[in-house]
Amino acid sequence: MPPTAAPYHAMIEPRTDRGMWSFHNPVQVTFGDGALGRISGIVDGRRYVLVTYDEPHFREMATRIVAQAGEPLVVIDDVSPNPDFAGLAKSVARFGALSETAEAIVALGGGSVIDTAKVISASAGDFERVHRYLIDHEGEEALGSVPIIAIPTTAGTGSEVTSWASVWDTDAGRKYSLSRPDLYPEHALVDPELTVGIPRMLTVATALDALSHSLESIWNVNANPVSTNFAVAAASEILEVLPALTKDLGSLALRSRMAMAALLAGLAFSNTRTALAHSLSYPITLQYDLPHGLACSFTLPMLMLAVIGDDIECDAGLRSIFGEDLPAGVARLADFLTDLGVSVSSEDHGVPREVFRNLIAAAFVGERGQNFIGSIDRVMAAEERQWEARPGNSAGRTDRNHTTSQ
Numbered sequence: 001m002p003p004t005a006a007p008y009h010a011m012i013e014p015r016t017d018r019g020m021w022s023f024h025n026p027v028q029v030t031f032g033d034g035a036l037g038r039i040s041g042i043v044d045g046r047r048y049v050l051v052t053y054d055e056p057h058f059r060e061m062a063t064r065i066v067a068q069a070g071e072p073l074v075v076i077d078d079v080s081p082n083p084d085f086a087g088l089a090k091s092v093a094r095f096g097a098l099s100e101t102a103e104a105i106v107a108l109g110g111g112s113v114i115d116t117a118k119v120i121s122a123s124a125g126d127f128e129r130v131h132r133y134l135i136d137h138e139g140e141e142a143l144g145s146v147p148i149i150a151i152p153t154t155a156g157t158g159s160e161v162t163s164w165a166s167v168w169d170t171d172a173g174r175k176y177s178l179s180r181p182d183l184y185p186e187h188a189l190v191d192p193e194l195t196v197g198i199p200r201m202l203t204v205a206t207a208l209d210a211l212s213h214s215l216e217s218i219w220n221v222n223a224n225p226v227s228t229n230f231a232v233a234a235a236s237e238i239l240e241v242l243p244a245l246t247k248d249l250g251s252l253a254l255r256s257r258m259a260m261a262a263l264l265a266g267l268a269f270s271n272t273r274t275a276l277a278h279s280l281s282y283p284i285t286l287q288y289d290l291p292h293g294l295a296c297s298f299t300l301p302m303l304m305l306a307v308i309g310d311d312i313e314c315d316a317g318l319r320s321i322f323g324e325d326l327p328a329g330v331a332r333l334a335d336f337l338t339d340l341g342v343s344v345s346s347e348d349h350g351v352p353r354e355v356f357r358n359l360i361a362a363a364f365v366g367e368r369g370q371n372f373i374g375s376i377d378r379v380m381a382a383e384e385r386q387w388e389a390r391p392g393n394s395a396g397r398t399d400r401n402h403t404t405s406q
Ligand SMILES: [Fe+2]
Pocket: 209, 212, 213, 278, 292, 296
């Protein structure tokens, strides 16, 4: 049984070493089973565009929305995972071709759908405006803003409460972040019932994305007491709920707890952004085709080992999740992932070790990598230790003990 997390406020003193802090999130959240039934009042007669996936499960949910909120101006349903320049240009073109002005965008789907809705919102009907802003950091005044109503159908993305969207340039092997204050959705409608049909693999990947969001907001230079409280609650819940949920995928009660945890993780990193695990994940997703939730989570034990002892408040947050013995917490986190079928070894995900170490170095330079509070030397040392401890390495047979007693 996992140790019971102590209340975060009981663990630490108010932040004094980094001075003043602030927390802001303007998204109106409606949460609960059957929340989709509120869509009519939220759309409130506005002319809207519906963004979703072209799959039977989503068409059925879209039908429910249309029955309550009326016909949309258009259904943009050609969203692909990790939406890239080419696909987004097509989606935006359909938006730009409308003869009537959209007053809202309803995004029904996972992170890719909500991020696509954000790009459409900012595009003013012309993807070139977003492209120019991302590449040249110019033309901000030409960007648009259409209110977004986000209805997440997975528990993990957090995009329903953040002000940015991931945009991928697949051909160039690059990932951009479209980040603007007016990209916070107007409303996040979180209905756990919508997640009940999700298969095991997607359930695990999205939950691990949320776990990564929560831990990444703790070992983050932008952390503050509010974000860390959200993160502690989210991570503690995910560690407890996810193993049970994988054995009972139809449980609405467990789905509801996971949806809440993912929402809290989203609120946490909405104010800190992510850090090194995400920075490191992007080239791994692009070059090795590893889904985002796995790419940004298999490194978490290594990074936790690398930050222990670096920051009093980070340590306090991690203790609230893992208990007093943080090195034992690293082992517990690794076991948690391994038991879910997610190896903590890069090689098991197809990334050769030397490539992986080069990617770590590069990740520190990335925008998100600079949010990480730890040092490259300690991350490299943690990688070394993890490598020596990998199963089958006789030199590392005792490393589990070594790790837990560090
Ligand atoms: Fe993520």
